[in-house]
Amino acid sequence: MSESTLTAPLADSTLRLVVPAATLRTATDVLGALVEECRVRFDDEGLHVAAMDPATVASVSLDLSPSAFETYEVEDKRLGVPLERLDDVLSMASGDDLVSLTLDPETRRLHVAVAGLEYTMALVDPDAIRSPPDLDELDFEYSASVTLDSGALSRSVRAADMVSTHATVGVDPDTDAFVVSASGDTDDVAHRLRRDELVDCSVGEAESLYSVDYLRSIVRPIPAGTDVTLRLGTEVPLSLSFATADGAGQVEYALSPRIARH
Amino acid sequence: MSESTLTAPLADSTLRLVVPAATLRTATDVLGALVEECRVRFDDEGLHVAAMDPATVASVSLDLSPSAFETYEVEDKRLGVPLERLDDVLSMASGDDLVSLTLDPETRRLHVAVAGLEYTMALVDPDAIRSPPDLDELDFEYSASVTLDSGALSRSVRAADMVSTHATVGVDPDTDAFVVSASGDTDDVAHRLRRDELVDCSVGEAESLYSVDYLRSIVRPIPAGTDVTLRLGTEVPLSLSFATADGAGQVEYALSPRIARH
Amino acid sequence: MSESTLTAPLADSTLRLVVPAATLRTATDVLGALVEECRVRFDDEGLHVAAMDPATVASVSLDLSPSAFETYEVEDKRLGVPLERLDDVLSMASGDDLVSLTLDPETRRLHVAVAGLEYTMALVDPDAIRSPPDLDELDFEYSASVTLDSGALSRSVRAADMVSTHATVGVDPDTDAFVVSASGDTDDVAHRLRRDELVDCSVGEAESLYSVDYLRSIVRPIPAGTDVTLRLGTEVPLSLSFATADGAGQVEYALSPRIARH
Numbered sequence: 001m002s003e004s005t006l007t008a009p010l011a012d013s014t015l016r017l018v019v020p021a022a023t024l025r026t027a028t029d030v031l032g033a034l035v036e037e038c039r040v041r042f043d044d045e046g047l048h049v050a051a052m053d054p055a056t057v058a059s060v061s062l063d064l065s066p067s068a069f070e071t072y073e074v075e076d077k078r079l080g081v082p083l084e085r086l087d088d089v090l091s092m093a094s095g096d097d098l099v100s101l102t103l104d105p106e107t108r109r110l111h112v113a114v115a116g117l118e119y120t121m122a123l124v125d126p127d128a129i130r131s132p133p134d135l136d137e138l139d140f141e142y143s144a145s146v147t148l149d150s151g152a153l154s155r156s157v158r159a160a161d162m163v164s165t166h167a168t169v170g171v172d173p174d175t176d177a178f179v180v181s182a183s184g185d186t187d188d189v190a191h192r193l194r195r196d197e198l199v200d201c202s203v204g205e206a207e208s209l210y211s212v213d214y215l216r217s218i219v220r221p222i223p224a225g226t227d228v229t230l231r232l233g234t235e236v237p238l239s240l241s242f243a244t245a246d247g248a249g250q251v252e253y254a255l256s257p258r259i260a261r262h
Numbered sequence: 263m264s265e266s267t268l269t270a271p272l273a274d275s276t277l278r279l280v281v282p283a284a285t286l287r288t289a290t291d292v293l294g295a296l297v298e299e300c301r302v303r304f305d306d307e308g309l310h311v312a313a314m315d316p317a318t319v320a321s322v323s324l325d326l327s328p329s330a331f332e333t334y335e336v337e338d339k340r341l342g343v344p345l346e347r348l349d350d351v352l353s354m355a356s357g358d359d360l361v362s363l364t365l366d367p368e369t370r371r372l373h374v375a376v377a378g379l380e381y382t383m384a385l386v387d388p389d390a391i392r393s394p395p396d397l398d399e400l401d402f403e404y405s406a407s408v409t410l411d412s413g414a415l416s417r418s419v420r421a422a423d424m425v426s427t428h429a430t431v432g433v434d435p436d437t438d439a440f441v442v443s444a445s446g447d448t449d450d451v452a453h454r455l456r457r458d459e460l461v462d463c464s465v466g467e468a469e470s471l472y473s474v475d476y477l478r479s480i481v482r483p484i485p486a487g488t489d490v491t492l493r494l495g496t497e498v499p500l501s502l503s504f505a506t507a508d509g510a511g512q513v514e515y516a517l518s519p520r521i522a523r524h
Numbered sequence: 525m526s527e528s529t530l531t532a533p534l535a536d537s538t539l540r541l542v543v544p545a546a547t548l549r550t551a552t553d554v555l556g557a558l559v560e561e562c563r564v565r566f567d568d569e570g571l572h573v574a575a576m577d578p579a580t581v582a583s584v585s586l587d588l589s590p591s592a593f594e595t596y597e598v599e600d601k602r603l604g605v606p607l608e609r610l611d612d613v614l615s616m617a618s619g620d621d622l623v624s625l626t627l628d629p630e631t632r633r634l635h636v637a638v639a640g641l642e643y644t645m646a647l648v649d650p651d652a653i654r655s656p657p658d659l660d661e662l663d664f665e666y667s668a669s670v671t672l673d674s675g676a677l678s679r680s681v682r683a684a685d686m687v688s689t690h691a692t693v694g695v696d697p698d699t700d701a702f703v704v705s706a707s708g709d710t711d712d713v714a715h716r717l718r719r720d721e722l723v724d725c726s727v728g729e730a731e732s733l734y735s736v737d738y739l740r741s742i743v744r745p746i747p748a749g750t751d752v753t754l755r756l757g758t759e760v761p762l763s764l765s766f767a768t769a770d771g772a773g774q775v776e777y778a779l780s781p782r783i784a785r786h
Binding site for chain 2: 152155162186190
Binding site for chain 1: 676679682710711712713714715717
């Protein structure tokens with residue numbers, strides 16, 4: 001990649017961040033579930049990413065407030081970040097290690113320093129990265145909301161994966177249970193979590209069909225022991241959100257429904 | 263598979279079992295070493311399976327008495343069970359979890375419930391599954407018997423596997439040792455366990471040649487720390503048996519000998 | 525391999541060794557990093573191996589004094605040893621197990637006994653194995669020497685591997701730091717260890733380019749927690765040495781430099 005693909009506004013700007021490796025690794029894993037590179041926006045309120053997978057089936061937004069960082073010195077700025085390479089670098093660090101990120105205004109490359117390692121990373125032109133639609137502007141009607149442990153959610157997806165490529169995610173208003181179910185050629189499966197097995201539950205009629213592959217990709221990077229909140233409806237996107245960085249960050253996935261066979 | 267392949271006698275029968283996941287998983291692993299599906303027979307004395315691998319080289323019998331189950335309510339019945347799918351379901355459970363198995367008399371499918379999971383499994387026509395010969399009717403002359411730890415047996419097989427596809431299993435009457443040996447193109451190997459390294463030993467002259475692939479498949483699913491009893495002779499099938507389900511179950515493999523090169 | 529390929533001098537000789545499995549396994553791993561078979565020489569001062577990889581890029585020498593062995597009874601002798609098969613046998617042993625090695629003067633095969641296993645190994649004609657040049661006779665000018673933990677060295681190599689197939693290994697005389705760096709098409713990386721992160725350091729100007737693949741192969745078998753001494757210069761082979769067998773053994777690798785692109 002030639003450096004001329006980096007946009008001029010970066011030229012004189014400064015960016016100096018220090019952040020725990022675990023925080024940054026969760027961020028790259030969460031984003032890497034859907035895209036290979038992403039546009040990161042920095043402002044006074046912190047770091048913001050919105051991305052959509054190439055097939056436009058799922059999107060993700062990630063926000064980290066300045067309090068998630070040990071050092072947060074940055075002018076308003078946008079960077080195009082290659083996620084896999086950043087993940088490679090972070091794989092050399094322990095979770096407690098502090099990662100230092102500095103933008104070199106001359107070369108317009110990102111210096112990543114962690115645990116004795118100094119990595120100089122070519123960035124991607126942020127204008128060459130596609131924007132997702134702004135999900136906040138879409139007005140979906142969610143009829144139910146469920147909060148559960150990420151491990152239980154992961155088991156639900158794994159159960160559906162045994163028999164089909166698609167899973168029905170919903171709530172059963174009669175029993176207040178959260179249910180993920182799937183039907184294969186010969187076998188059916190349902191994974192059911194009762195109200196007392198959920199962290200929180202606000203139940204209405206809700207049932208939509210989603211791709212198991214996407215569900216698996218989305219659920220995999222969520223750290224163990226995380227409370228995940230699902231907002232559900234009938235044939236609407238699944239909203240899946242959780243806090244990160246000890247509450248200083250927020251992640252939200254939106255996954256489009258598939259049309260059920262009738 | 264259409265449901266019409268399930269035989270009529272199941273139609274009005276009942277079957278309700280509750281059993282620890284670990285017990286059922288050992289059973290599916292032991293049977294899965296030789297076959298993909300098996301015919302399970304239930305009567306007042308418990309669950310019985312006899313199966314032979316497609317190449318008719320090895321057979322296995324498994325018996326679980328009603329005391330191996332928390333609940334054992336079943337009329338005389340035969341079911342054709344797809345082992346790999348049952349194993350998939352059990353892989354979602356912890357060993358202590360209780361698995362509930364119920365036959366739906368209408369759909370003739372097996373309901374498997376464990377750890378929040380409800381799996382509905384299409385069964386196989388039991389009449390479409392080949393029967394093994396009744397090994398009890400075959401009158402082999404065993405000249406020696408050896409009981410040893412499953413880990414030691416596994417090491418013996420692994421040793422033979424280094425140099426050849428066939429292993430000689432026998433006892434050395436001079437030294438009362440159990441010996442597994444193999445000869446390759448350039449190298450030879452012998453794994454020898456002395457009487458004091460065996461749990462039990464009743465020694466006579468015995469030596470036969472067996473397939474290492476089959477030995478490996480048979481030994482792999484035996485849980486660590488299990489006492490395994492081998493009955494041995496000269497050019498007769500190897501009998502390999504052990505208790506399961508805390509003594510409420512019994513497994514026996516029989517492996518046909520290969521003709522030695524002379 | 526026919527036994528006639530074994531040379532006559534072995535015919536009446538004796539060789540009886542007893543050695544901890546861990547000592548022998550480190551030796552086979554260290555040698556196996558570069559060659560599949562090697563010529564082992566025995567004399568009053570112990571066991572000696574010198575070997576060079578088929579591409580003649582790297583060589584290794586290994587010496588184990590008689591004190592590394594529980595039993596060391598051997599006349600002057602040379603054996604050609606197939607390393608992978610010996611490694612297979614050792615994989616059956618625990619580190620504390622004692623391995624007994626005996627040369628059968630009749631069959632000229634090596635008897636390896638460990639943990640109930642008796643393995644009879646065909647040897648390789650030692651005259652058919654290529655000799656490396658004697659590195660002691662080559663008079664390289666090393667300008668710096670660094671001793672560091674094997675784990676830190678391994679991280680350096682892994683860092684370089686992220687961006688390139690070649691790494692620059694050197695010291696920075698200004699900061700007394702040991703530096704491994706690499707340049708890829710878009711990204712650069714440097715792994716830097718300051719003097720206080722090194723076990724020992726004697727610094728002069730030194731910088732050479734080496735193959736990352738070779739560095740990785742060489743560093744991998746070095747046991748965790750080992751102090752490794754590097755001797756460095758400008759466009760000279762890298763010397764990498766460490767003690768083994770609790771100080772009763774010594775290993776030295778020499779890795780030829782690559783010509784840097786200018």
